Amino acid sequence: MIGKKEARKLCEQVLARCQANEAEVMLTVTDGALTRFANNIIHQNVAERDVVFSLNYFIGKRAGSASTNRMDPTGLDELVRRAEANAQASPEDPDYPGLSSPADYTAVPAFDQSTADFSPDGRATAVGIVCRLAVEKDLNASGAFSTGVDEIAIANSNGVFAYHAATNADFQTVVMSDDSSGRAQGSAWKVHELSIETLGGQAIRTAEQGHNPRKIEPGDYPVVLEHYVTEDLLSMLNFYGMGARAMMEGRSWMADRVGQQIMDARVSIWDDGLDPRGAPLPFDFEGVPKQRVDIVKNGVPLGPVYDRYTGRKMDHPSTGHALPPQMRGFGPVAMNLFMAPGISSVPEMIRSTERGLYINRFWYTRLMHPRDCVITGMTRDGVFLIEDGELTYPVKNLRFTQSYVQALAGVEDIGNTTHLLISEFGRMGACVPALKLKAFTFTGSTV
Amino acid sequence: MKDLMNRALNLARLRGAQYADIRVVHNRTQTISVRDGVVEALDDSETEGFGIRVLVNAAWGFASSRDLTPAEVDRTTAQALEIARASALVSGGNVDLGPAVKSQGVYTTPYQVDPFGVSLEEKLALLLTADAEMGKVNDIRTRRGNLSLVREHKLFANTEGAFTDQTITETGGGIQATAVGNGEVQMRSYPNSFGRQQVTGGWEHLLQWDLPGNGSRVASEAIALLTADPCPSNLTTDLILGGSQLGLQIHESCGHPTELDRVYGTEAAYAGTSFLTTDKLDGFQYGSPLVNLTADSLRPQGLGTFGWDDEGVPAQSSPLVKDGLYVGYLMSRETASRLGRTSNACMRASGWNRLPIIRMVNVSLEPGTWTFENLIADTDDGIYMELNRSWSIDDKRYNFQFGTEIGYEIKGGKIGRMLRNCTYTGITPEFWNSCDAICNADAWTMWGTPNCGKGQPGQVAHTGHGAAPARFRNINVGVLK
Numbered sequence: 001m002i003g004k005k006e007a008r009k010l011c012e013q014v015l016a017r018c019q020a021n022e023a024e025v026m027l028t029v030t031d032g033a034l035t036r037f038a039n040n041i042i043h044q045n046v047a048e049r050d051v052v053f054s055l056n057y058f059i060g061k062r063a064g065s066a067s068t069n070r071m072d073p074t075g076l077d078e079l080v081r082r083a084e085a086n087a088q089a090s091p092e093d094p095d096y097p098g099l100s101s102p103a104d105y106t107a108v109p110a111f112d113q114s115t116a117d118f119s120p121d122g123r124a125t126a127v128g129i130v131c132r133l134a135v136e137k138d139l140n141a142s143g144a145f146s147t148g149v150d151e152i153a154i155a156n157s158n159g160v161f162a163y164h165a166a167t168n169a170d171f172q173t174v175v176m177s178d179d180s181s182g183r184a185q186g187s188a189w190k191v192h193e194l195s196i197e198t199l200g201g202q203a204i205r206t207a208e209q210g211h212n213p214r215k216i217e218p219g220d221y222p223v224v225l226e227h228y229v230t231e232d233l234l235s236m237l238n239f240y241g242m243g244a245r246a247m248m249e250g251r252s253w254m255a256d257r258v259g260q261q262i263m264d265a266r267v268s269i270w271d272d273g274l275d276p277r278g279a280p281l282p283f284d285f286e287g288v289p290k291q292r293v294d295i296v297k298n299g300v301p302l303g304p305v306y307d308r309y310t311g312r313k314m315d316h317p318s319t320g321h322a323l324p325p326q327m328r329g330f331g332p333v334a335m336n337l338f339m340a341p342g343i344s345s346v347p348e349m350i351r352s353t354e355r356g357l358y359i360n361r362f363w364y365t366r367l368m369h370p371r372d373c374v375i376t377g378m379t380r381d382g383v384f385l386i387e388d389g390e391l392t393y394p395v396k397n398l399r400f401t402q403s404y405v406q407a408l409a410g411v412e413d414i415g416n417t418t419h420l421l422i423s424e425f426g427r428m429g430a431c432v433p434a435l436k437l438k439a440f441t442f443t444g445s446t447v
Numbered sequence: 448m449k450d451l452m453n454r455a456l457n458l459a460r461l462r463g464a465q466y467a468d469i470r471v472v473h474n475r476t477q478t479i480s481v482r483d484g485v486v487e488a489l490d491d492s493e494t495e496g497f498g499i500r501v502l503v504n505a506a507w508g509f510a511s512s513r514d515l516t517p518a519e520v521d522r523t524t525a526q527a528l529e530i531a532r533a534s535a536l537v538s539g540g541n542v543d544l545g546p547a548v549k550s551q552g553v554y555t556t557p558y559q560v561d562p563f564g565v566s567l568e569e570k571l572a573l574l575l576t577a578d579a580e581m582g583k584v585n586d587i588r589t590r591r592g593n594l595s596l597v598r599e600h601k602l603f604a605n606t607e608g609a610f611t612d613q614t615i616t617e618t619g620g621g622i623q624a625t626a627v628g629n630g631e632v633q634m635r636s637y638p639n640s641f642g643r644q645q646v647t648g649g650w651e652h653l654l655q656w657d658l659p660g661n662g663s664r665v666a667s668e669a670i671a672l673l674t675a676d677p678c679p680s681n682l683t684t685d686l687i688l689g690g691s692q693l694g695l696q697i698h699e700s701c702g703h704p705t706e707l708d709r710v711y712g713t714e715a716a717y718a719g720t721s722f723l724t725t726d727k728l729d730g731f732q733y734g735s736p737l738v739n740l741t742a743d744s745l746r747p748q749g750l751g752t753f754g755w756d757d758e759g760v761p762a763q764s765s766p767l768v769k770d771g772l773y774v775g776y777l778m779s780r781e782t783a784s785r786l787g788r789t790s791n792a793c794m795r796a797s798g799w800n801r802l803p804i805i806r807m808v809n810v811s812l813e814p815g816t817w818t819f820e821n822l823i824a825d826t827d828d829g830i831y832m833e834l835n836r837s838w839s840i841d842d843k844r845y846n847f848q849f850g851t852e853i854g855y856e857i858k859g860g861k862i863g864r865m866l867r868n869c870t871y872t873g874i875t876p877e878f879w880n881s882c883d884a885i886c887n888a889d890a891w892t893m894w895g896t897p898n899c900g901k902g903q904p905g906q907v908a909h910t911g912h913g914a915a916p917a918r919f920r921n922i923n924v925g926v927l928k
Binding site: 032033034036039040043045047048052054063064066067068070082085086087089094121123124127128131140146173174183249250251325329363366370371376378397443444445446 | 478480485489490491492508509510512531532537568571588589625627630631711713714715716722800836838840842874903926
């Protein structure tokens with residue numbers, strides 16, 4: 001770790017090189033490790049340490065950017081030279097919103113020393129427990145266990161300085177037999193909140209119950225979805241419609257539907273970078289403070305999230321959802337999503353289902369049509385037919401083609417607990433419950 | 448730099464490593480993107496560092512750092528050794544890397560015009576002119592254009608005596624128009640999907656595609672798609688795929704299932720496994736006798752073209768499918784040895800901070816004998832689909848479903864009405880066994896896929912896929928209702 005004081009010093013060194021011109025610099029420090037296992041042994045085991053400066057340089061309304069992981073004076077000189085050259089070559093952008101102003105940031109707990117100190121031996125020991133459990137059941141365990149520290153600092157020539165340090169831990173495993181598989185995943189910023197043995201046990205039980213899967217006819221089925229699937233639903237709705245860029249360009253599933261009841265009244269989705277139950281980050285990558293933003297309330301979309309650029313274009317203040325400089329063209333993105341829990345447990349949802357499917361996980365989901373967020377993908381690692389309130393037999397994996405918006409219009413039940421899942425990409429967090437939906441459209445099956 | 452690399456290898460050996468290798472990588476990437484006449488990004492990024500991989504007591508460790516100093520090289524090497532010893536707590540049997548690799552030499556991507564030597568003004572003018580051409584078409588909602596230029600310098604050394612020095616240059620670019628209306632969002636891209644066509648080589652390759660000259664056509668097609676007839680639903684018909692869509696079909700349903708790490712289960716938890724188990728080698732009819740698939744790292748312009756892979760194995764060409772029969776895998780030294788073969792140079796890392804894993808190089812469908820015009824004329828009833836819009840495939844690489852940006856009905860040997868929201872689905876070996884015509888070398892292009900994700904932590908690889916349009920009989924199209 002470099003710490004807040006050193007981060008400020010480094011950012012100031014870069015900004016001082018930008019002379020009188022406007023500039024914003026982002027400093028990220030990564031110290032991470034990941035232990036990967038398959039066939040009940042560790043086969044890949046890696047560590048990484050990096051420091052990256054990303055600089056946005058402005059000459060009036062002309063912008064250029066550059067990044068480097070060199071920290072020596074020559075490297076920083078070169079960083080500024082390249083960003084300045086890019087700004088000089090670039091035409092003016094009439095919509096340039098200017099830089100953010102200094103603000104007060106709410107301190108959010110997100111750092112755990114024992115996670116930062118977690119060792120290769122610690123990860124190997126935990127992985128070894130799951131592998132031994134799998135071997136005892138004549139099963140094959142694979143997966144990954146990662147721990148690490150991320151530091152981020154944002155500074156600009158308006159006097160903004162924001163710093164945040166966070167730890168991360170994630171364990172995921174797929175346990176397989178010749179004809180079945182199960183999967184479990186847990187994420188936290190405190191590694192000791194992960195119960196590796198419990199997660200391994202869940203994946204093992206699903207794999208044990210999944211032997212001799214039968215093929216069923218594709219069609220419309222009621223579904224009970226584990227929280228892993230809910231995370232996929234929110235992730236796709238986020239990428240393809242919760243940001244102001246998608247709204248502005250008419251691509252969003254929310255476009256022309258703000259204020260309308262398009263999902264079940266129990267569906268409420270919000271973003272909150274200040275909630276320590278998620279993966280908190282108290283500011284965005286422009287240095288704008290985070291806040292809770294209700295995106296869907298009681299089934300009604302209230303509007304997208306904004307960064308400063310889309311906010312200016314759409315006459316709305318930034319909600320604190322800018323991406324890093326090199327990714328800003330994608331538009332603002334919600335990075336700390338929450339979905340309101342309901343009142344039922346997963347076993348209760350199964351018991352209340354006359355005929356339907358229980359699904360543990362979706363796989364390889366891709367957008368087919370943006371307007372209704374129509375997604376195709378496969379089921380994976382645990383699919384069972386439900387008959388008369390019980391799991392009757394495992395089912396071969398199915399392909400679905402389904403509007404995620406329409407799926408959430410047909411909510412029958414929502415799980416009474418939420419689970420945190422943190423994606424590797426940008427450390428985006430989603431705190432989500434299980435779901436029971438009236439209908440989901442399956443359009444094919446696999447061999 | 449060579450001294451630093453030797454320092455790491457010597458330290459690793461002294462402290463008990465049976466084998467070690469080190470890569471020192473410097474990557475510079477210039478990205479320019481234009482949206483609706485405004486320069487959205489003009490970025491120049493560089494990253495450098497080293498990664499050291501060690502084998503201790505038949506267990507692997509890898510550590511990496513940006514700091515190229517003797518002290519940090521020592522610390523990182525010690526960390527890799529510590530990690531390997533932790534791996535040994537949950538390890539398997541012996542690791543056999545096969546024959547020693549002692550490659551020596553220098554490789555540089557050939558090009559006529561250095562893309563980093565072209566002025567920013569010229570690059571911006573190209574994109575802004577193409578943007579203006581798209582803007583001449585009324586009612587286009589969003590216009591985008593981008594360039595991506597990459598130069599990567601990589602040194603590799605191992606404890607067996609290899610030392611290689613390579614500089615890879617990539618040039619990519621493309622345009623995209625989006626139209627919104629009639630309850631539809633329709634997009635047209637050129638020359639390839641997802642922003643760009645990318646190759647190893649110089650600026651001259653990008654100019655060949657004439658982005659400005661295609662701006663108006665691309666925008667007009669996006670508008671026309673808003674009111675085009677939808678792809679017929681749940682129809683079984685003959686399908687002709689354009690070269691770029693076929694490139695992605697090859698990537699997903701040929702390239703990934705032939706990765707031997709997937710077959711051996713070491714990607715099971717993330718990327719998945721493969722239906723192409725080793726019992727199928729040399730005996731499985733993967734495709735029709737017309738189907739010949741090759742893995743190579745030698746062909747000009749391929750994003751999988753280099754001098755040596757990231758284990759120092761020389762670039763080469765090897766068949767994956769010969770006359771429809773399944774005959775080969777994409778292999779590393781370790782997996783090849785387990786199969787009783789030798790590596791065909793498919794270990795690649797996305798940067799200094801990532802472990803080499805088995806990746807596609809250039810996985811290509813060899814050309815056939817048809818002209819595109821004759822192929823259409825020979826098709827009585829079918830659909831022609833081109834340029835990918837969505838792609839999904841199961842974890843064993845059997846069941847796939849693809850969507851394309853555009854399609855056309857074929858009736859009586861002629862191209863007919865435009866179709867929107869085209870999709871097709873199938874099972875990989877059934878699909879490739881239904882291939883009955885492949886266009887000739889004149890229609891064959893080396894397409895680039897610069898966005899292939901695999902591995903944990905995640906790695907994005909750049910892969911090449913040579914393909915010409917081809918026909919597939921009795922395919923299920925039109926999944927969207």
